[in-house]
Amino acid sequence: MFRNRITELTGAEVPILQAPMGYISRAQLASAVANAGAIGMIETSSGDLDAVREEIRKMPTLAPDRPFAVNIAQAFVRDPSIVDFVVEQGVRFVTTSAGDPNRYTAQLKAAGLTVFHVVPTLRAALKAVDAGVDGLVVEGAEGGGFKNPRDVSTMVLLPLVASRVEVPIIAAGGIIDGATMAAAFALGAEGVQMGTRMVASAESPIHDNWKQAIVGAAETDTVLLNRHQAPAVRVLRTEVSERYEFDTDRNAMEAMARHMDLYFGGDLGAGLAFSGQVAGRIDAVRPVADVIAECAHDCLEVIHELGHRYPLDAHPVG
Template sequence: AGNPERYTEELKNAGLTVFHVVPSLGAAKKAVACGVDGLVVEGGEGGGFKNPREVASMVLLPLVRSQVDVPIIAAGGFVDGRSMAAAFALGAEGVQMGTRMVSAVESPVHENWKNAVIQAKETDTVFLNRHASPALRALRTKKTSRLEYDTETNAMTEFGTALDLYFGGDMEASIALSGQVCGRIDAVRPVAEIIAEVRDQFFQEIGRLAADYLP
C-alpha cells in the first residue's frame, strides 16, 4: 500500500517480488506503471485502512482485471472456497483472507477479539473517517459506534492504545479492524484446517459450476 513510486524499484533490485495493495483502478494503473509484479486488489468490504471512496470487490476486481496484465490477489470479502471461486471468476489468481486469519487459532491477538469476530453479524462493522484520511473499517464497539457518524472527529486521534486491544483484550482500548466477512466466520480454527477447507470447497464449487452449466 502507499505510494508505489517510493520503494518498488529498490525492492525489486534486491530480488524481491512486489505486490502492491490498491483500492481503485487509478491506483492499480499507477502501481503497474511503477513496475510492480502484481496487485492485491482490495474491495471496500475488507477490514483495515481504506480508501474513503470505497468500491466493492464485485465491481473493482473485474474492472482492474480488464485493464492490467499482472497477477491479481483479491482481498476484501473472501473467506472460503465459494468466495475464492467467485474471485477467480472475476479475474484473480489468488485471495487474501485477513479477517479470517486474524481470528485463527495461531493469530497472536487476544481471544476477546477473536470471539468478537465470530459473534459478529454481517452488519457489525463500521466504516470510519470517510471525511478524513485514512478511512478504516472496524468491528462495531461502543467506541466505533460513537465515531461512525462523527464528521468532526478524525478517528485516528481516537485510535487509543492498540497493544491493550491486541494483546490485553480491551475491546474499547483501540479500534479492532475487521472486514464484513466477520458475519461469515463462526469458529476459531487452526490455519491448516482453514486452508484445507478453502481449497477443497474451491474445487468443489468450480466442479459444480462446470457440471451444471457446461454443455
C-alpha cells in the same frame, strides 16, 4: 492442486495470502500459514521496526523452506533501511501499500524480489503497473483495516481492474472460504488474501475477546470510519466505534491511544478492532491449517461443480 502465476511467482502450494495486520501478522501467525502451504506475511504497519526485524529473522526457523512475504506499509515505515533488511534476509516476495508504488518498486526488483502493490481503485492499479510491479493486491472496501474513503466493493473493483491490466491479481476483501475464492478467480484473480478470517484463527496472537467479538458479529456489525479524515478504516461495531460513525469533526484514530490494551489485553473499549464484513460469516476460531486446506479443496470443488452444471456446449450462443 493449484498452478498459476501466483504459485509460480511465490513458490506457495496454495495461492492464499495472509493479510498484513499491525501487531498481528508476525511470525507466530505467518509461519502457521506458510507451513499450511499458503503465503504467510510479516507486517510493518505497526511501525515497530525493531520487533518486525526480529519477526522476519524467526521465519526460516519456524517455517523452514517455506516461502513467506513482507508488507512494506509506506505510510507507517519511517526508516527506508527496512528495504535493505528485507533483501538481506532472503525474502523473495514483498507487497507494498499505503503509498506511491514508485518509491520502492525499482529498488526491490533490482534486488530480485517479486513486488505486488495493494490498490483500492483502478487509477491506483494503473499507476502501480506503470511503476513496474509484478502484480496487484486488489482490495475491496468490505475488507477490514485501512480503506479508501470512497469505498468500492470487490465484486465491482476486481473485474474492472482485471479488464485493464495483464499482471496477476490477488483479490482481497470478502474472501473467507472456497466459494468466495472461486468467485474471485471467476472475476479475474489468481490468488486471494484473507485478513479477518486469519485474525479469528487459533494461531492469531491477539486476545480471545477480539476473536470472539468477530465470531459473534453479524454481517452488519462493521463500520467504515473516517470518510472525512485520514485514514479511513473498517472496524467492528462497538460502543467506541459507534461514537465516531457519523462524526465528521474528529479523527477516529484518536481512539487507538490504548490500542495495546485492546490487542493483547482484550479490552474492546480501548481501541478500534479492525475487521471486515466477513466477520458475519465466521462462527468459530479455527486452526489456520484447517482454514487453508478446506478453502483450497472447496474452491476447486466449486469450480469443478460449476463446470459440470453449466457445460458450454449445453448453452450455445448465437
